[in-house]
Amino acid sequence: MNAFFQASIDGILMGGVYALAALGISLIFGVMRITNFAHGALITVGMYVTFELCILIGITPYIALPIVMIIMFIIGFLIQKIFLNPLMGVAGYNQLLLTQGLAIVIENLILVIFSANYKSVTIPGFDSAISLGALTINKPKLVAFIFVAAISIGIYILLEKTDLGRAIRATSVQPEGATLMGIEVPKINQIAFGLGIICAGVAGALLTPTQYIYPTSGNSYSLKCFVIAVFGGLGNIWGAIVAGLIIGVVESFSSLYMGGSWSELVVYLIFIMTLIIKPTGLLGKKG
Amino acid sequence: MISDFLKRATNSTNNGRLTVQQIVIICVLSLAVLLSPLYVSNYRLNLIIAILTSAYFAQCWNLMSGYTGQFSFGHAAFYGLGAYTSSILFVDLGINPWIGLVLGMIVAGLVAAGIGYLSFHYNLKGDYFALATMAFCEILRVLFKNTKALHASSGVSIPYSKSIALMQFGSKQGFLYAAFVMLAAITFALYKIRRTKMGLYFVAIRENEDAARALGINAFKYKMIALIASAMLSAIGGSFYAQYYLYIDPTIAFSNTVSVSAITPCIIGGAGTVFGPIIGAMILEPISEITNAALSNYIGMNMVVYGLILVIVIMVMPKGVIGLTKELVNKYDKKKAEE
Numbered sequence: 262m263n264a265f266f267q268a269s270i271d272g273i274l275m276g277g278v279y280a281l282a283a284l285g286i287s288l289i290f291g292v293m294r295i296t297n298f299a300h301g302a303l304i305t306v307g308m309y310v311t312f313e314l315c316i317l318i319g320i321t322p323y324i325a326l327p328i329v330m331i332i333m334f335i336i337g338f339l340i341q342k343i344f345l346n347p348l349m350g351v352a353g354y355n356q357l358l359l360t361q362g363l364a365i366v367i368e369n370l371i372l373v374i375f376s377a378n379y380k381s382v383t384i385p386g387f388d389s390a391i392s393l394g395a396l397t398i399n400k401p402k403l404v405a406f407i408f409v410a411a412i413s414i415g416i417y418i419l420l421e422k423t424d425l426g427r428a429i430r431a432t433s434v435q436p437e438g439a440t441l442m443g444i445e446v447p448k449i450n451q452i453a454f455g456l457g458i459i460c461a462g463v464a465g466a467l468l469t470p471t472q473y474i475y476p477t478s479g480n481s482y483s484l485k486c487f488v489i490a491v492f493g494g495l496g497n498i499w500g501a502i503v504a505g506l507i508i509g510v511v512e513s514f515s516s517l518y519m520g521g522s523w524s525e526l527v528v529y530l531i532f533i534m535t536l537i538i539k540p541t542g543l544l545g546k547k548g
Numbered sequence: 549m550i551s552d553f554l555k556r557a558t559n560s561t562n563n564g565r566l567t568v569q570q571i572v573i574i575c576v577l578s579l580a581v582l583l584s585p586l587y588v589s590n591y592r593l594n595l596i597i598a599i600l601t602s603a604y605f606a607q608c609w610n611l612m613s614g615y616t617g618q619f620s621f622g623h624a625a626f627y628g629l630g631a632y633t634s635s636i637l638f639v640d641l642g643i644n645p646w647i648g649l650v651l652g653m654i655v656a657g658l659v660a661a662g663i664g665y666l667s668f669h670y671n672l673k674g675d676y677f678a679l680a681t682m683a684f685c686e687i688l689r690v691l692f693k694n695t696k697a698l699h700a701s702s703g704v705s706i707p708y709s710k711s712i713a714l715m716q717f718g719s720k721q722g723f724l725y726a727a728f729v730m731l732a733a734i735t736f737a738l739y740k741i742r743r744t745k746m747g748l749y750f751v752a753i754r755e756n757e758d759a760a761r762a763l764g765i766n767a768f769k770y771k772m773i774a775l776i777a778s779a780m781l782s783a784i785g786g787s788f789y790a791q792y793y794l795y796i797d798p799t800i801a802f803s804n805t806v807s808v809s810a811i812t813p814c815i816i817g818g819a820g821t822v823f824g825p826i827i828g829a830m831i832l833e834p835i836s837e838i839t840n841a842a843l844s845n846y847i848g849m850n851m852v853v854y855g856l857i858l859v860i861v862i863m864v865m866p867k868g869v870i871g872l873t874k875e876l877v878n879k880y881d882k883k884k885a886e887e
Contacts, residue, residue: 359863
């Protein structure tokens, strides 16, 4: 029974980080209909930015977080401005291929700059676990979960309660209509992409205390985040969060009962089932 | 003069026949490849083989994604199945790789039929289909990585031999000619298919599936045909790869890099055109080779260049080299007519 509760706790905590990264994918798809294949590479960028800040200034990943968010926002803003805005409205698969190309460039630039060596970040006082009877809670994962919750709520408030959020939502529903209403759609797209990349970067930053950092370390999250975003309903922010938690728990249970290497398989099967049964996702509108 | 030549070289409407210029280009290039062992060092033959095999794999992708518009992001699945079937059957059961090759095609075809049925029956399109193919490929990678009977993550090593009977062509030259025949055959087939009713159906489905259905084209059937044919042909490429490099493992065979390598040459040359993948491979592989040699101190730099080429091509010439050439020639003609 302990193993069961332990797996639930681990799953929910991990699922939170998945949810945040997937939220970024969902937001970007929701506003611009772009499937961002560079998301995994940008999670890695978030990890390296955090690592460098920790080394250079000597701060912990948690204090570095605001700086990471600013840097990631600028990166996302510029990617949309330079590469994707010129392609908006172009039919076909160009955006998807472009983000794949960017992923290759980013991943290998990291390899060139930082080499393939594994790096890690330790935070004094955070390497122990909290014990609750027979259960243990990994401290960095718990803190990560709290940050994820805070940032998700922040993004929700931004989208629902501010003028900027209204402009983003208007753009997602109907770009042409938004333009007629005086909304600068290209700029809104840049901001939305920036926000999506903040999610990727913060997820990367929050993962640094619990995993090694290397040039492809974000890649394993890439397809998983697509799975979650689609499972929750592409473009649906709450869907991404609920689906993230579910996938986190499913993964945790399947690695408990089937072994770690098979858990990936379960996640992908859920994905295929979603695509077949309800491609609009868990919380999406009717298909 | 040059513009006229380019115009005829990129012409695709000459009543379905090749223009004289196109035939000349094809003959010159074919001769250059066939005679290359006479004037190219053995080491450099690797590059020519790489161009041929990369163009071949891109042609496979071209059939289903370029012609029929079903954008696959997981073609490594079929490539890997081909590589694995012939290798495992040979190493573990002693079955001749030529038979393994055929069996590999059948395995890949069956898996493609399964993937196609699920995807097309439930009407997955666009990005959703791309993600589904990617997920299927990952599923195969996980399966192969974790199944002992399939050599798990340690992969399969194929013993070296010099026998054509064992699908190893003795020398670099042998592999060169085999790759040339494969590429020539698939290119000829694509050229012929383009002119048949089925080829027209493929393109109709790509351009507007709803309209094609309204005209009575069985879109499901033709998408299945394109996918299964493309998968079976990809499997040949996979077997060839395994026999050439004599080693495969799940992360090589089913990697995202392999899936992307089927797409990039096609996009650079021009997707949906008969010669696009060949032109793309002729541009991409030498650049890869040069950057690899020139920047060997910076591991990863050659892939940065590879990615940048993809990005630049999509931004500057989304219809590839062939599309861009046509556009430039048209512009030049218009300018001339105005004068």
